Amino acid sequence: MALFNTPENRKAGFRLTLTACLVAVIVLGMGVFTRLADAGLGCPDWPMCYGHVLWPSADHEVERANEAYPDMPVEHDKTWPEMIHRHLAASLGLFTIAILAFSLRSREPGQPVKLPAFILAFIILQGMFGMWTVTLKLWPQVVTAHLLGGFTTISLLWLLTLRLNNMRWQIPAIDEAKLRSIRPLAVIGLLIVLMQIALGGWTTSNYADIACPDFPTCQGEWLPPMNFAEGFNITQHIGPNYLGGTMDNAARVAIHFSHRLGAIVTAAYLVFLCVSLYRLKLPAAKTLAHVILTVLAVQVSLGISNVVFQFPISVAVAHNLVGALLLLTQVTTIYLIFTAAVNRGGIRV
Structure with a gap:
């Protein structure tokens, strides 16, 4: 298709x-x-x-x-x-x-x-x-x-x-129920990707990108000292200049660590979603699953490269843009699933 x-x-x-x-x-x-x-x-x-x-x-x-x-x-x-x-x-x-x-x-x-x-x-x-x-x-x-x-x-x-x-997708009537069962999974996938993007935004706005300069550990530890209360304090006052950030190291580590955990959850769920799409046995759904997995693999690679290569701007910008592309795959999935038309002729496309 x-x-x-x-x-x-x-x-x-x-x-x-x-x-x-x-x-x-x-x-x-x-x-x-x-x-x-x-x-x-x-x-x-x-x-x-x-x-x-x-x-x-x-x-x-x-x-x-x-x-x-x-x-x-x-x-x-x-x-x-x-x-x-x-x-x-x-x-x-x-x-x-x-x-x-x-x-x-x-x-x-x-x-x-x-x-x-x-x-x-x-x-x-x-x-x-x-x-x-x-x-x-x-x-x-x-x-x-x-x-x-x-x-x-x-x-x-x-x-x-x-x-x-x-x-729009044209699906045979026999597959209509299967496709409908994917709808809530697709919506959840979109929400998870949005939450991960929000975590990424909070990470960069608080200058927590370099809080964990090593991978897969963070500052040489699997569970470094973290301050989640301060890291996710959204009652910060308006007034100071936030250029460079104002949080201490433990708070920034908590933000960065949360973003890494979010990446694991996001990747695992999207793989699950792609498996569900593949099981529909619709050629177009299989193609969409392949696209999502490809974009996801690139995004994970860029995220790891950010740390390994010490956060070069080119890689960081690419990480954000591919994140946008990953979000668009979820928008596309929801659109195609919710607008699919039943083809009474039984042809899968």
């Missing part, structure tokens, strides 16, 4: 939405790079950067910016990632406006309108979280929510892409 439908069978706006989905992936990748390069506060104001549409470059502009923000002088290796990320995010907003306008103008039956409208509203909210990330000085709760918002944006755009693609 091909991933995309033939052009004549797609709904209006498919290519535009697919392009927006790709742009969202780039925005997520640039946002992760900005965070890992410690450039989250590369521009202390919002939406400008030291009062500039781009960033201060001339000597007199830098001097004036440093006078205005003496506690946060201009660092060019941090200003450009932050502003490029902001402009890419703004372009994504324009894409979603165009998608909604396209949907409203289309007179095709079954053309989605509510979902594009919701995506636009969500993009606006995501922009607010981007602002709060700066104005609240990388408050971990906001940084984590902003990262989750990025993953959610990609998922919503991909869901809209699938709907506009207008392709």
